[in-house]
Amino acid sequence: MKKVRQQRKPSGGIRAVLCHEQAAGYVFIAPFIIGFMIFTIIPIIASFLLAFTDYDILSKPSFIGLDNFIKMFTADSKFIKSLEVTFFYAVVSTPLRLLMALVVAMILVRPSKLSAIYRAVYYLPSIIGGSVAVAVMWKQIFSSDGVINALLMSVGIPCEQSWLGNKNTAIWVLILLSVWQFGSSMLIFLAGLKQIPRTLYEAAIVDGAGKIQSFFKITLPLLTPTIFFNLVMQTINGFMAFTQSYIITGGKPLNSTLFYAFYLYQKAFTNYDMGYACAMAWVLLVIVASVTAILFKSSGRWVYYESKE
Amino acid sequence: MEQAVTADKKRNRSKQSGSTSKKIKKLASSTIYHVLVTLFGIVMIYPLLWMIMSSFKESSSIFRDADNLIPETFMFENYTNGWKGFADYSFGTFFKNSFLITITATIGAVASGVIIAYGFARFQFKGKNFWFSCMMLTMMLPYQVVMIPQFLIFQKLNWINTILPLTVPHFFGQAFFIFLNMQFIKGIPKEMDEAARIDGCSYYGVFTKIILPMIVPSIITTCIFSFMWRWDDFFGALLYLNKPSSYPVSLALKMFADPSSQSDWGAMFAMSSLSLVPVFLIFIFFQKYLVEGISTEGLKG
Numbered sequence: 001m002k003k004v005r006q007q008r009k010p011s012g013g014i015r016a017v018l019c020h021e022q023a024a025g026y027v028f029i030a031p032f033i034i035g036f037m038i039f040t041i042i043p044i045i046a047s048f049l050l051a052f053t054d055y056d057i058l059s060k061p062s063f064i065g066l067d068n069f070i071k072m073f074t075a076d077s078k079f080i081k082s083l084e085v086t087f088f089y090a091v092v093s094t095p096l097r098l099l100m101a102l103v104v105a106m107i108l109v110r111p112s113k114l115s116a117i118y119r120a121v122y123y124l125p126s127i128i129g130g131s132v133a134v135a136v137m138w139k140q141i142f143s144s145d146g147v148i149n150a151l152l153m154s155v156g157i158p159c160e161q162s163w164l165g166n167k168n169t170a171i172w173v174l175i176l177l178s179v180w181q182f183g184s185s186m187l188i189f190l191a192g193l194k195q196i197p198r199t200l201y202e203a204a205i206v207d208g209a210g211k212i213q214s215f216f217k218i219t220l221p222l223l224t225p226t227i228f229f230n231l232v233m234q235t236i237n238g239f240m241a242f243t244q245s246y247i248i249t250g251g252k253p254l255n256s257t258l259f260y261a262f263y264l265y266q267k268a269f270t271n272y273d274m275g276y277a278c279a280m281a282w283v284l285l286v287i288v289a290s291v292t293a294i295l296f297k298s299s300g301r302w303v304y305y306e307s308k309e
Numbered sequence: 310m311e312q313a314v315t316a317d318k319k320r321n322r323s324k325q326s327g328s329t330s331k332k333i334k335k336l337a338s339s340t341i342y343h344v345l346v347t348l349f350g351i352v353m354i355y356p357l358l359w360m361i362m363s364s365f366k367e368s369s370s371i372f373r374d375a376d377n378l379i380p381e382t383f384m385f386e387n388y389t390n391g392w393k394g395f396a397d398y399s400f401g402t403f404f405k406n407s408f409l410i411t412i413t414a415t416i417g418a419v420a421s422g423v424i425i426a427y428g429f430a431r432f433q434f435k436g437k438n439f440w441f442s443c444m445m446l447t448m449m450l451p452y453q454v455v456m457i458p459q460f461l462i463f464q465k466l467n468w469i470n471t472i473l474p475l476t477v478p479h480f481f482g483q484a485f486f487i488f489l490n491m492q493f494i495k496g497i498p499k500e501m502d503e504a505a506r507i508d509g510c511s512y513y514g515v516f517t518k519i520i521l522p523m524i525v526p527s528i529i530t531t532c533i534f535s536f537m538w539r540w541d542d543f544f545g546a547l548l549y550l551n552k553p554s555s556y557p558v559s560l561a562l563k564m565f566a567d568p569s570s571q572s573d574w575g576a577m578f579a580m581s582s583l584s585l586v587p588v589f590l591i592f593i594f595f596q597k598y599l600v601e602g603i604s605t606e607g608l609k610g
Contacts, residue, residue, distance in 0.1 A: 021432055024512040028428025029440060031421045035481020036440075040447055043458035050457065057461075107346065114343065120596060121350040124357070127592050127599070131541045132562045133581035137360040139566075140574065143372075147359050150375035180353070184603050191604040233449075240451050243543055247563055264453055269548070274457050281453040288451055 051279040056272045068279035078255060078263060079280070086260040089171060090238030090291075093178040098230060101185035102223070106215075108186070109193050119190070123183035134177075135247040139164065142173045164249055167256040174244045174257055185230055192226040193219065221304040228303045232295050236288050260284060364388070364582045368575030388583070391576030395565060396553040400580055407557035410472050410546075411539040417479035418535040419528055422486030427516050429487065430494035431502065448484040460548060474549040475542070479535070486531045492605050493527035494520060530602040533595050537588050558584045 026033075051068060055061035072079045108118055128134050141147045144162035152159045163169045196219065204214040242261040245251055251258035264284070268277035358378060363371045364387050366380040394400045429441055463474040501523075502515050510518060521528075546560040556564070562584060566577055592599065 021512075022434045025428050025432030025434035025437065028432065028512075028516075029425050031480065032425045032428075032444060032482040032487065033440065035421075035478065036443060036447070038462075039459060039478050039481065040450070040455060043455035043462070044450075046458035046461070047454055047456075107342075110342070112339075112343070114346075118346050118350060120592075121354055123599075124592065125353060127537065128357075128541075128585050128588055131585065131588070132543050132559045132566075133360075133584045134357075136562060136566045136577065136581055137356060140372075140578075141356050141359070145372040145375065147356070147375045150372075154376045180356075187600055187603050191600075236449055236451075240453065247543075247566075261453060268457055268460075274461075277453075278457050281451065281456065284451050285454050288449070292449065 047278045047281060050275050051282050053275040055275040055278075057274060058272075061275060064275070068276050069283070071276070072279065072283065078258065081255045082258045082260045082263040085171065085256065085258055086239055086241070089175060089178075089241065089259065090235050093175045094231060094234045094238050096175065097179045097182045097234065098185055098227060100179055101182040102189055102227070104182065105186045105189035105193060106219075109190060119187070122186055126181035126183035126185075129177070129181035130243065132243070132247060135243055138173070138177050138244075139248045165253055167254045170249055170253060170257045174248065177244060177248075178238070178241075185234070188226060188230060189223065192223050196222050224303045225305060228295070228299050232292055235291060235295070239284065239288055239291070360578050361582045364575060364578040366575060368573055371574050371578070387573075387575035387579035390573060391565075391580040391583075394561065398553050398556070398561075400558070400561065400583070402554065403556050403558045403561040406472075406555060407540060407559070410475050410557055411536055413472065413476040414479040414539045415532055415535040417476060417481075418483055418486050419531045421480050421482040422531050423490050423521070423524065423528060424516075425482040425487045426490030426494055427520055430491045431499075431520075432512075444482075444484050444487060456548070463549065469549055470552050470555055471549075472555070475539075475545045479539075483535075486535065489531060489602060489605055490524060490527050493524045497523050526598065526601070529595070530598045533591055533598050534602055537591060540587055 050061060052063060052065060053061035054064045054067075104122060108115055108122070112118075125134075142163040144160060144165070146163075148163065149159045149161075161169075163173050200218050200222075201214055204218060209217065240261050241259050242265065245257050245259035245262040246265070249257040251262055260280075261284075264277050264280045267273045267280060355378075359375075362378050362380055363375075365383045365385070366374075366387075367384060368387065370381075392400045394403065429437065429444075459474075463469060466473075468474050468477075497520065501519050505515050505519050506512075541559060542557075543559040543563065546557050547563075550556060550560060553561070553564070558580075562577075562581060565580060
């Protein structure tokens with residue numbers, strides 16, 4: 001390799017530099033480095049500094065030490081509420097969605113002429129689920145005169161309540177929307193299931209294992225790395241959820257669906273309390289990092305990694 | 310050997326005797342399977358069907374007979390009413406804005422994603438692992454952490470109410486797309502690069518002549534995902550666009566749905582359904598690529 005490179009001596013200064021492997025590598029990743037500096041590193045530093053200030057955009061930021069953080073945990077009941085709501089949402093909806101995805105994937109893995117159509121039907125909601133159109137639709141489906149109540153009525157269960165107006169059910173409407181979008185996780189599990197060698201199952205049958213046993217001893221352990229990865233990424237996304245809360249419920253009723261990201265947005269762009277919002281963003285980062293770390297810590301106990309020989 | 314053959318024959322004989330009852334059993338179980346899976350599928354897409362069907366109903370009857378899926382008469386008035394939009398701007402404007410933002414951002418995402426992926430996949434250079442880790446970490450970084458300073462930067466640049474904040478960052482590479490294309494480039498035998506190099510091709514020539522033609526599938530996957538995500542993006546538009554003339558469809562729908570502006574649900578559902586059409590078309594025609602992309606994304610573990 002090296003010899004080949006030395007033989008073709010490119011002529012000229014800049015050309016010579018650009019054709020060196022070291023430099024060429026940097027030329028290609030240069031867009032990333034530039035973008036990373038401008039859109040990630042500088043903003044991270046700025047947001048960290050702003051977190052210790054009182055800043056309303058109009059006047060200059062003034063340093064107030066840890067006041068933002070102290071206020072958050074001692075004097076801002078809305079903040080505590082949004083934290084609770086978001087924790088509940090992320091911790092309940094992600095495992096439910098993954099469980100749903102796994103169950104349906106196990107059902108659809110059975111080969112059939114129609115399986116492509118089934119897969120498409122189950123996958124469709126997760127393709128469009130993040131859109132405003134679906135959020136608006138979801139809101140109307142669960143309204144007091146929406147389709148859920150109408151269907152309940154037609155099977156003889158009169159129900160007048162608005163699912164979104166009740167502080168106990170509203171969050172479940174949002175969780176249901178998230179679980180409804182299990183399709184992409186299902187596809188991931190289907191791909192994972194196909195990677196499990198058939199010979200393992202055949203060996204299990206020879207050893208006299210039943211279907212349930214081979215599920216718990218073969219399928220599930222071999223899927224745990226996939227489950228783990230998706231659990232981490234989707235839990236993180238759960239903490240950052242915004243659109244559902246903003247469009248469907250507006251955080252109501254009684255802040256029972258006030259997502260953290262939504263409250264942060266309100267602080268920043270409704271109250272123009274930018275310093276406080278930055279402090280909130282850093283708390284979110286710490287929470288997300290801790291949850292990820294806890295999940296990673298726990299992974300040693302339940303995630304099965306094939307030893308590489 | 311012979312023993313095995315006789316054993317096989319025996320098994321065949323016993324199979325034949327029980328074949329009819331087994332066939333019935335199999336048929337029954339497969340029927341139950343298909344009925345259940347289909348029923349559940351209907352439950353899954355019922356909300357969507359309901360919205361689409363409602364968009365053809367008379368506005369006042371949508372909630373009155375919410376439990377009837379099929380409208381008594383199909384009418385298209387909701388579409389003509391909804392298309393008029395609000396604040397003097399029709400949905401034509403909003404769709405135009407959406408396409409402009411989405412296509413520009415997608416061009417950026419594809420170009421940068423492919424170029425950066427080639428750098429990471431094919432070169433050994435100092436600091437590569439560091440930059441690669443940085444890139445992967447950006448996937449886990451909550452957007453909220455950079456949101457406010459980014460907003461302030463774009464405000465300083467006078468980019469508010471232009472499409473620039475929604476498109477320019479995509480020209481600098483996005484972790485998911487870089488990763489996706491990297492996986493693909495790694496699958497191309499390195500000998501092809503080396504052969505081309507010996508024939509006098511520069512790294513840049515290898516990129517355009519060898520790599521690009523080989524990774525068309527992952528380029529298509531990148532296009533599709535970028536298009537769908539940008540099309541659905543609502544938060545970016547909410548932050549940076551506050552004039553109706555510059556609204557994309559997602560933001561326009563939200564404003565359209567505000568109870569203060571109106572409550573013509575027929576028109577609302579009509580425009581919502583219409584906004585899903587581009588993504589729906591992608592879903593139908595490019596499903597293979599979607600599945601591939603999702604599998605690379607999720608199987609990293």
